[in-house]
Amino acid sequence: xxxxxxxxxxxxxxxxxxxxxxxxxxxxxxxxxxxxxxxxxxxxxxxxxxxxxxxxxxxxxxxxxxxxxxxxxxxxxxxxxxxxxxxxxxxxxxxxxxxxxxxxxxxxxxxxx
Amino acid sequence: xxxxxxxxxxxxxxxxxxxxxxxxxxxxxxxxxxxxxxxxxxxxxxxxxxxxxxxxxxxxxxxxxxxxxxxxxxxxxxxxxxxxxxxxxxxxxxxxxxxxxxxxxxxxxx
Numbered sequence: 001x002x003x004x005x006x007x008x009x010x011x012x013x014x015x016x017x018x019x020x021x022x023x024x025x026x027x028x029x030x031x032x033x034x035x036x037x038x039x040x041x042x043x044x045x046x047x048x049x050x051x052x053x054x055x056x057x058x059x060x061x062x063x064x065x066x067x068x069x070x071x072x073x074x075x076x077x078x079x080x081x082x083x084x085x086x087x088x089x090x091x092x093x094x095x096x097x098x099x100x101x102x103x104x105x106x107x108x109x110x111x112x113x
Numbered sequence: 114x115x116x117x118x119x120x121x122x123x124x125x126x127x128x129x130x131x132x133x134x135x136x137x138x139x140x141x142x143x144x145x146x147x148x149x150x151x152x153x154x155x156x157x158x159x160x161x162x163x164x165x166x167x168x169x170x171x172x173x174x175x176x177x178x179x180x181x182x183x184x185x186x187x188x189x190x191x192x193x194x195x196x197x198x199x200x201x202x203x204x205x206x207x208x209x210x211x212x213x214x215x216x217x218x219x220x221x222x223x
Contacts, residue, residue: 006155031210042117042203042214043156088155092210100146100171101212105155 006089006104014112019076021107023089031092032072033101034063038085046087047074076109084111115139119204119215126194126222134189134218136204144207145187146171147179149200150217156203162187194222 006023013019023032031050035043047058049065049072056063060077072089089104117138126132136145143164148156148171158171160179168179176198178190187206191198199222205212 004155009153033211035214040216042205042216044214045211048211090212100158100161101210103148103156105153 004089004091004102004104006107008107009105010108010110012110012112013079015079015081017079019079019083019109020073021087022071022073023091023104024071025091025102026070027093028069029091029093029102030069032063032065033090033092034061034072034074035088035090036085037088037106043088079109079111081111084109117204117206117213117215119202119218121218122216123219124221126191126220128194128196128222130194131190131192132194132220133191134202134204134220136187136189136206136215138185138187138204138206138213140206140208140213141184142206142208142213143184144212145181146205146207146212147177147187147189148203148205149173150203151200159189159202194220196222198222 033048034046037043047063052069053067054065062075064073086106086108088106090101120135146161147159150156157173159177162168162181165184180188202218204215
C-alpha cells in the first residue's frame, strides 16, 4: 500500500519559534490534507491542498503542495502554547471523497517553557 | 449540530468478548470511515462506506465487521476481541475529501 513518511517524528521548541514539518510519499497524491490532534481528541482539519504547487495559509499556518505531488510541507510561525499536539499529513489519490485517506505517522510538537 | 459522535468513549473487554462501537453523524455525509490509532502508527483505515447500505475493507479489516444500515450511522463490530485490538478507534465522515473526526473510543482488551 501507499506509504507516507512524516518528519520529524517529534519537535521540542520554545514559544515564539517557527516550526517546519514535511510529508513524503512513495507515489503521487492529488490531494494533501493537514490535521492537528489535541490530547484525547480526534484530528481536526487545518489545511487542504488540491493543486501541485499550491501554497495555502490559515492564520499562522502555511502549507504547500509539492510540485512533484509526492510531498507536502507545513509551517507554523511564531508558535504559541496551544500549538502543542500531533500534526498529521494525509494524502488522497483522487479529488473525490470516496477514496480513502492515507495518513502519515504524525509529528508531535512540544513547546518548552 | 453535533458533527461526528462516537459511543462509548471508553471500554474494557475481556479476550473473546464482542462489542459494537457506534458512530453517528448529523452532516448528511455520504462517506464514513473507521480508523484505529496506535502509538507510532498514525491512523490506519479499518473499513469504510461510500453510502447507505455499502461497506468496503480498508487497510486493516481483519477481526472487524461493519454495517451502514442508515446514512447517519456506521457501526464497527468486534466479534471476538483480542489483545491486539487494544487501540483508540476513530470514526470519520466526509462529503468530499475533508474528513471530520469523532472524539474517539479507547478500547482495552485484557
